[in-house]
Amino acid sequence: MAKIRLSEIAQARSGDKGDGSNVGVFVATPEHYELIKRELTTDRVKQHFAGICKGEVERYELPNLLALNFILHDSLGGGGSASLITDAQGKTHGLALLRMEIEA
């Protein structure tokens, strides 16, 4: 077991979903899909986004795309036009997830 950055095996896209963001992350092989299903638990993702996400983290699986979809509730400083922060749409949350280190 060695630590790798998620960005070495995965790609991601994120956007806004009310006052939260969604982060979709996907990999290229079934082996890597098993790996991210094991490593990217809602607890680990919530901990990784502790400085950004103030609410719950939900996870959905898309085995057909070798992808996971995360909803990070309360992560935009208020939704829509109420937000004052730079990334009010969570556009950079995908790349933020890819910074995570996982056991491979």
Place this chain on the structure above:
Amino acid sequence: MRDKILIANGQGFWGDSILGPVRLVREGPLDYLALDYLAEVTMSIMQKLRSRDPDAGYATDFVAMLDRILPEAHERGVKIVANAGGVNPRACMRAVLALARRKGCKGLKVGVVEGDDILERLDEILAAGHPMTNLDTGEPLSTVRDRILSANVYIGAPAVAECLAAGADIVIGGRITDPALVAGPMLHEFGWSLDDHDKLAASTVAGHIVECGAQCTGGNYTNWRDVQGWANIGYPIIEACADGTFHVTKHEGTGGMVTRDSVVHQLLYEMGDPRRYLGPDCTADFTSAVVAQDGPDRVKVSGVKGGPATDTFKVSISYHDGYKATGQLTVSGPDAVAKAQLCADIVFDRLALDGVTFEDSQKMVEFVGAGVCHAGMVPAIDPPEVVLRLGVRDHDKVKVNRFGMEIVPLVTSGPPGVTGFAGGRPKATDVVGYWPALLDKDLVKTSVTVEEV
């Protein structure tokens, strides 16, 4: 019935590049051009414009864009479907008709879809016992009734198909959902039954993939170094078949790329529960889609399963929810972060001296350049400079404007190296609240009207 049609999306949002639609019409074959102009906040801005001018309240960019592609699009037989009508589709239609006459587009038919705008009907609907409870908070709409700015039902593909069936070459609507701009032409061309949930779901998935324009052809792509030809990036085209399968592609010779990965990126965008993507016409199961590369810049999507729609429409309501202001300064090193923190403290301490305070949750302080976007994930650094961003939110407009006056004085009365005061003194702007709700479908009737040039 044609067995294959080409539907492009040339506009991902109001403000997207005008080159998208212009190049889609000129650089290759096309049957339909879909254009998305609306977001929740856009509707409230448009209602405000309309309240000052009965001929305003639609996306004027749409008419400016048509000025570039008419009569060419008409001569090539490209039909256009856009939700550019905003809160005043009739005014948009009049502007398009006037433009088409000036351009000599004899015989061009311009259609309008109406019925999504329920702002004037709200009291009647509330009185009839439909509370339009906020889906996020559970509060009844009466809580914010006197502050409502806009109210629109998300309408789907059948209204678009009906307008096309009435002969429209250009379909102008209000709050037509983004995917329905693409799904509508498919429904019209292939004559699918509204009970054929799998096909409707497939057309929803197709619309979802292209609704943000170049975001599925290499834009916002993780491994961005793999993308070539950024300046002339191709906008996406759906090559749709009557059986519900489709290819995602782009015009030959354009930049960017259509790969399985570029399409998967966009499939995941703004996704909630992938097994139950709710649309006005069906539910779509995104976990059923089979996505495969099928030649260069060609991706095939098949196998999409769907289910029946719910008996409610989603309603997008916006309301006035106070004021906000943000301002920024650049703070150079050495010690850029420490000095920026001091500047932020000075601003709020001076305001307090003058009796103006804000709740902590309504204040924002950012040091852009020192790890704002990925807060808590990057090591603390001492950057050569940072941009200090400050903001506040409050229901008292006077207080918010008072805040805006205390930023620029830092240049002479704060620590050294403060510069870059861009954009003038920040002024209070409206905060627009978003109120998602549901409304029984039998309360909404859409209608279409078509006029010939």
